[in-house]
Every structure is written in C-alpha cells, then in structure tokens.
Amino acid sequence: MNLNRKKYFLCFACVLACLVYSDKVSAQFYSVRTNLVGLGTGNLNVEGSMAFSTHWSAHLPVQYNPFRLWDDGKLKNFTVQPGVRYWMRETYGRGCFIGLHGVFSIYNAGGLFGHRYRYEGTAFGGGLSAGLVRPLSRRWNLEFELGLGVVWADWERYRCVNCGKRTGKGSGVYVTPTRTAVNLVYLF
Template structure:
C-alpha cells in the first residue's frame, strides 16, 4: 500500500508543471524603515495580470513619548503594460487596517494634530495605483508604487497620547487623496 501511495504522489506531483515567473515575494522597505514587519506575495495568472496580497504589522509597545501600533492588509489586481514583473503596471486595490497612534510628529509636520492626541480605530478603502518594476537581475526586482483612493476612517480620540488618557469623542472621517506609496525589494521565482 505504501508503494502505491508513493507512486501516486510521484505521478501526481511529477505531472504538475511550474511556469517561470508566476510567483514573487516582497518586502516594503519604507514600512521596514518605520519598524514594521511586512511582506507580500504576488501571483501571475496570465501574461499581463497578477494579484498582490500584502500586509504590515507594527506590534511594538509604546515608549514614553508616543504610541504607534497598527496592522494593515491589502489586495491588489495589477495589469502590466508589457509583461508581468517587468516595467509598468496599473492596479486596483482594497485595504483595511486597525491603528493606535499618537504623540508623534509625522511626515515633517503634515499631521500636527497627531502630536497632542491619541487616535485608536480602523479604516477601510481602496483606490487605483501605478507602479514600475526595475529588473536588477534574474531573480531580484525593485518596485515603486503610488496610489490614490478613498478611505473611510472610524476612530476614538483621546485627550493625550498616554494609554491612560481620557476618552474625548468618537468620529469618522472620509479621506480622498494619496494613500499608497511603496518601495519594495522583490524576489521573483523562476
């Protein structure tokens, strides 16, 4: 019986063909520089179509100055103008996240309101993107991607960044504008 099972699996897996450049793994270097664990997988299902699933997690405990904890998941369909994993692509994406952030001056003072309060909540949305893959060698690529879209954000606002701060209010916010920027190192399986 064992020999029949082994032969069955050898025939089954021996008949499966692996196509070149159908699968890639990646890491967003910008998210990594912020101290978040992140990664993504991308699978090709045509000559010019891929689907990308990526995520980011920053579970670290707060310091005395600020709190910045979050997780983010994103799914994206990509259409490549020439061939998959090479050159330009256009995408459509959906995302969702949960966050607990405050007490930090982010993006050179653009979000000054984050400095004096803590915000805890979630968001969901989507948008369109453009990106480019620069081939470095047979397996390694560098990817740059930008996106604009809509995000529905629901959050609780607290009086100060401290975890024991008094709750002030619950609000929601509709955001439209730039909401995706990544610089990723990509490994393409051949």
C-alpha cells in the first residue's frame, strides 16, 4: 500500500471509529460550530463535538476551500483535525480549555502575499491548543483558540499559480500554527 493510501485509510479509520463508538459513551452535550476566521479566508468549515464527561470532549473539525482568492492566489485545501479537549471548569462552560489534536490536510496554495510559487501536497501531524469560551446565551457560545503543532509535509513547487512546470519537490517536519479560531458555537 503506498503512502497516500495509508494516509487516507488512517483518516477513514479514525472517523469510522468515532461513528461506531459514539453510542457507547454517555454524552450529555453535543455542539456544532464554525470558525469565523476560516470563513474569512474562504474555508467552508464545520466542527461537531461531543462531551463525554464534565471535563472532556471530543471534536471533529472539517474544512474545505475550493475557491480562488483572486487571479493569482489560491488557498485550496481539505483538512481534518480530530481532537480532544480538557475543560478547566465544565464542558462547554465559561472559562478555559486545553486541547490535543491531529492534523491531516491536502493543499494547493500559492500566489499569496506576492509569492510567485504554488505549492501542492499533503501534511499530517499533531498539536496542542488552548482556548477561552464566553457564553452568548443559553445555546450559543463564542470560542477563541490558538494551537501549535508539529507537521510532516510533502510538497511540489510550481513556478506560477495558474500554470508552469514543477521547479522543486520536497518534504520535511515543520513546527507551525495548527489552530487559529474564533468559533461561533451552537449547543444541543
């Protein structure tokens, strides 16, 4: 099995395990959220989460961006970041949380901030995050979250965004921001 198939299989197995075992835990709350920062960059995104104790919750954010930002710029991607959070006070309540998350992404980005190259590839890894929650009403919360992680990425570099031949290829391990979010949350 080649490396790409292994990555897809691992991602599929994680999502399937979450779905199969979701009825085995006694969840008290569910939530759905969207990252407003992500929407601002054209990323269509949704995150489902489930509390499985008074201090722990599981999360599955998914984002997809099929759009061109402008003539020479794009930030196309499909990204999944499953994770867990530990809430200092109470799950989904006012206060702080810390999180542990995985990252899997397929990307095609370039022409951003005057950059003349386009990069295409995959990335996977994990990271830690911290955040703050502020209730807006009984069913609505606002969350702020920042995260940093270690990601392995392979990429191919092309001369221009729209066309051009490949000018480089590589892979490596990078320490990079993995979460930047201002989430609007609806609680069930």
